[in-house]
Amino acid sequence: YDAVADADPAYLVMEYVRGGTLEPHTRPDRLLPIGDVLEMIFKCTRALDFAWRLGVIHRDLKPANIMRVEEPRNDGHHQPGTNVKVSDFGAAMSISASETKVSGVGSPAYMSPQQIKEHPLNHQTDIFSLGVVMYQLLTGQLPFQGSNNYSMMYQITHAEPVPPSAFRPELPPALDAIVMRALQKSLDDRYPTWDAFSFDLAEAFRGESLREQDNRIADSEKFNSLRRLAFFRDFTDVELWEVVRLGEWHRVAGGQMLLREGDAADGFFILAEGELKVTKARKLLNVLSAGECVGEMAWLTPEHGTRGADVSTLCESVVIHLANAALERASEPCRHRFDRAFLRILVERLALANQRLTNV
Incomplete structure (x- = not known):
């Protein structure tokens, strides 16, 4: 938030994050629910994709560097949820920087084969490291183990890990496939992009095997749903995350x-x-149909105060309710996107009405 260089000593002002790291949840007796792990790993992929788009590679991903944020409850207390913060970019590398890159950084258990061999790195090294984190959060075990760092690094570069379900049989095959792809030694076989990684995570949560364990609408599912809807086509990822948090999501029969x-x-x-x-x-x-809105006049002309028609579901549906007070809390760029979307819809509806009148 700030940097003070002329003080003695110099110091940085950083965001205070209430909560702890994910490290305690790598123990077999303190594993988190599967759905929570998927949610947090998904959010890490989005944060790291944002960093990569800015030309930054983390290079030291591990549970101790991922903060689990405690959220306020209605009673004033806080409790841990699935929101996370990726921290400690001290070993991060900028791909556009002109200075010499420091090699040999990172935590051995989470380093990719390319990092160990000191090959040129891109975002796929972080994908591998996050795969190790995911494996550990799901099983309480590291995928590669050795009696010392050199032995562990040999395992990372030469051995194939057993699937996570070998330690936790209730894990569905989809999760085995995701983790094992993230841990592929070859860049050609590993996830090529953060988008591909996050897409598979969201699809796994949508799968029936996980739905049976957790029937809520996950943040990952919400985010990917918004990305698919025409209404939000001009929203940035940051603004979509705002909508995820501002809206009330309901699955209605x-x-x-x-x-x-x-x-x-x-x-x-x-x-x-x-x-x-x-x-x-x-x-x-x-x-x-999906992507369309209803009731927007309550936001655009709140003085009218009442609904002008009945609206009901024709089949099981997922609806997002955005209350006026919630949208007022949104950032100015996010509200601007909504206003532009409503203007676009108004123009489309007027054009359709004009076409119908012309055809009469």
Whole structure:
């Protein structure tokens, strides 16, 4: 947040993060729920992708360098959730820097084969290291073990690890596949991008084997859903994460009333999955599909105060409710994206209405 160089001693002002690191959860008797691990690793992939886009490679990823953030509860206390902060970029490397790169940095148990061999590095070295972290959080074991650092580094460069499910049989095959791909020794066989890694993590959470264990809508699923929706096509990843946190996400069965004409209006809804029908006086006005919004006039003209139509689900649907107060807390760039999206929708609706009038 700040750097003071003229003090004695000089010092840095940094963000205070309430919580601890992930290191305690690498013990077999303190493993986190599988869904929580996926959520946190997914969020690490997004943070590290952001760093990579800025030309930064971390080079020292390990559980002790990932903070698990404690979130405030309604009673004023805090509890750990699935939000994380990637910390300690002291060994990080800028790919655009002109100075000589320091070799031999990092923690041996988490180093990639390329890092051990002092080959040129890119983001895939961090993908390997995060794969080691994921393996350890899921099993309580390191994938490569040795009696000393040299033995461990030999294992990393020559041995194949056993799948995580060998230590934790309830792990689904999809997680074995993800971890083992992240731990591939060859860059050609490892995940080529952070996007590919995070996509597989989100898909694994959506899979039935994990849904049975955790029926909530995971942040990873929310983020990927937003990325697919046309409404959010101009939002940056940072702004999408804002929406993940600001919105209330609901999985609603088919045939349920979502909005009722005349009810007090607060905010609007965006359909992430499924179909909605809009009716007034029992007459069908519209059928909405994923990516469309409804009730936005409550945000654009809050003085009207009531809903103007009934809205119900035609099938099981996932809807995002953004209350006015929540959107007011959003950053100015994020609110600007919403305003532009609403303007685009208004133009599209006017064009459609004009076309219908022309065809009459």
